[in-house]
Amino acid sequence: MTATAPLPREDGRGGRIRQQQECAILQAAEQVFARAGFQGATMAEIALRAGLPKSNLHYYFGTKAEVYRAVLGHILRLWLAETDCITPDADPREALGHYIAAKMRLTAERPDASRVFANELLHGAPEIGDYLRGELRTLVADKAQVIEGWIAAGRMAPVDPVHLFISLWALTQTYADFETQVCAVLGRPQLGPEDYRRATAHVQALVLRGCGL
Amino acid sequence: MTATAPLPREDGRGGRIRQQQECAILQAAEQVFARAGFQGATMAEIALRAGLPKSNLHYYFGTKAEVYRAVLGHILRLWLAETDCITPDADPREALGHYIAAKMRLTAERPDASRVFANELLHGAPEIGDYLRGELRTLVADKAQVIEGWIAAGRMAPVDPVHLFISLWALTQTYADFETQVCAVLGRPQLGPEDYRRATAHVQALVLRGCGL
DNA sequence: TGAAAACCTGACCAACTGGTCAATTTTTGA
DNA sequence: TCAAAAATTGACCAGTTGGTCAGGTTTTCA
Structure with missing residues (x-):
């Protein structure tokens, strides 16, 4: 129900800034999810590690589950x-x-x-x-x-x-x-x-x- | 700071009832912790599975960490x-x-x-x-x-x-x-x-x- | 049998957390 | 240069959850 995040076109890259930030977020998220699991991880800590305020994190990823799925997606590519x-x-x-x-x-x-x-x-x-x-x-x-x-x-x-x-x-x-x-x-x-x-x-x-x- | 639970003498058995309840709790807790991990597990669900109200669960185990440690203790014995x-x-x-x-x-x-x-x-x-x-x-x-x-x-x-x-x-x-x-x-x-x-x-x-x- | 100990429970609370939002600043590109 | 798009942010909120507590019931055992 949010119109805030204009979802990056999954295919093409979003803006230059978006790419950078998403990368930083996913890197931080991988660490946090690894240490605490999905439930134990908090958006606040992911944001902190990525070096941005929590609300900005929500600008890029609507929900925690979305961040999690993105991290898993990256990992699956390695596995195959x-x-x-x-x-x-x-x-x-x-x-x-x-x-x-x-x-x-x-x-x-x-x-x-x-x-x-x-x-x-x-x-x-x-x-x-x-x-x-x-x-x-x-x-x-x-x-x-x-x-x-x-x-x-x-x-x-x-x-x-x-x-x-x-x-x-x-x-x-x-x-x-x-x-x-x-x-x-x-x-x-x-x-x-x-x-x-x-x-x-x-x-x-x-x-x-x-x-x- | 609670004087509620007179901690079962770790050595000797506590009352008959205590033994029974603790056993039921640990069994339920093992399932819940297994499915959800420590952070994901809730005292409410453990209580539900053990068939007693949450406050009663807190009567036997002061904190979630205490339940968790008890479950791990049981498991370690198997491992050795x-x-x-x-x-x-x-x-x-x-x-x-x-x-x-x-x-x-x-x-x-x-x-x-x-x-x-x-x-x-x-x-x-x-x-x-x-x-x-x-x-x-x-x-x-x-x-x-x-x-x-x-x-x-x-x-x-x-x-x-x-x-x-x-x-x-x-x-x-x-x-x-x-x-x-x-x-x-x-x-x-x-x-x-x-x-x-x-x-x-x-x-x-x-x-x-x-x-x- | 009776009183002390053990056990039980619903109501309650404070802290945390995911998520929202409106307002502002920065970037983009024509 | 300037307006539209993208990005940023602090304040805020509602739901969840671990834990408390006062008062009640049952069990134990002398």
Whole structure:
């Protein structure tokens, strides 16, 4: 019922200023949502971090849910990619190794994105359920067939391909989502590049050997 | 500043009624916290599910944080156990296989507990950080030594034991914490016993082979 | 049996938070 | 240069929620 925000043409860019501000807002929002979840996050804090008054924030995004959806949208784009290397002709060992490294890099570089995503899933994915059951499922089904092909050709051990993807996601994301626990048992104050290198090597070794590669 | 609730002697049981009510409350609270997280959960909903008026809920637990801590306490007790089978003399293959099965059973039987725990970790474990860096870390360090022993004796492939534990937790809990995503890619409306059986077999196969067992 | 302890509850409140709005300033582009 | 569009902002509001409290009922147990 508000005529305040003339909604940026989703396609073309809005004004120069709008682009800048929206970017700052989404960056701030990702942090806040990651730390506090949807309910725990407040518009006031997002505004504060983005460096503008709350009412200005509402000028760009009508509701908190709108900000949240925008943040999730950004994150989903990151999630889809990275499976390119999994093709029938690729070398299974190299393809899976690359995929693991890529996912782990994403986890290390954008832990907040991972956490927002995790939080959304944890609460039943009310916002992105359709995407999961649509695009993501299709993508996984495709890649699963590739892996079935590798198995049928005797190029790797028989492994349920869909469960394998679930495992890969779990193994990599856990380092961002549950960083506190990981740090605790590793006895580190926080995860650094060296920790991520070790984690990547460990997951690769475990999974590749687990797939008979 | 309230003298209302004469705090149940933590040690001995409070009155018969108190025990019953507290149990009902904690059960309800686990569900609510699992679905909504700490901030999203409301005392009103917990009370409703427990079948008593909100003010009565406040008679047993002074604050929401107190309820939350009690729920987490229950859950931590579940988490600690299950590693008993990992001992120097045990057969690595059987010990790890059992551990995976046990953790997966816990995940299947108490998914809400897993989700509350996951949520707490996701938000930086403000409540149980000390436990993680204390008891849990010690336990893991102990068990890691056992595994190092197995490796040194050539009874399994060289795997970083601490990262192995992190992997095992991730692989099992993911089926509760991110059930929505798992269901989506598996094309199932919800996970049933058969799904958990398959998941267990998959994780066991992957990890055991991954450990050269 | 009777009084103290434990338990129960509706009414109430203060703080917080998402969101609105009218008025003002800045930017744009013809 | 100047008017229309875009951007900014402080004041404000209504709904929600955690928590309080005074007074009542039930249970316990000596």
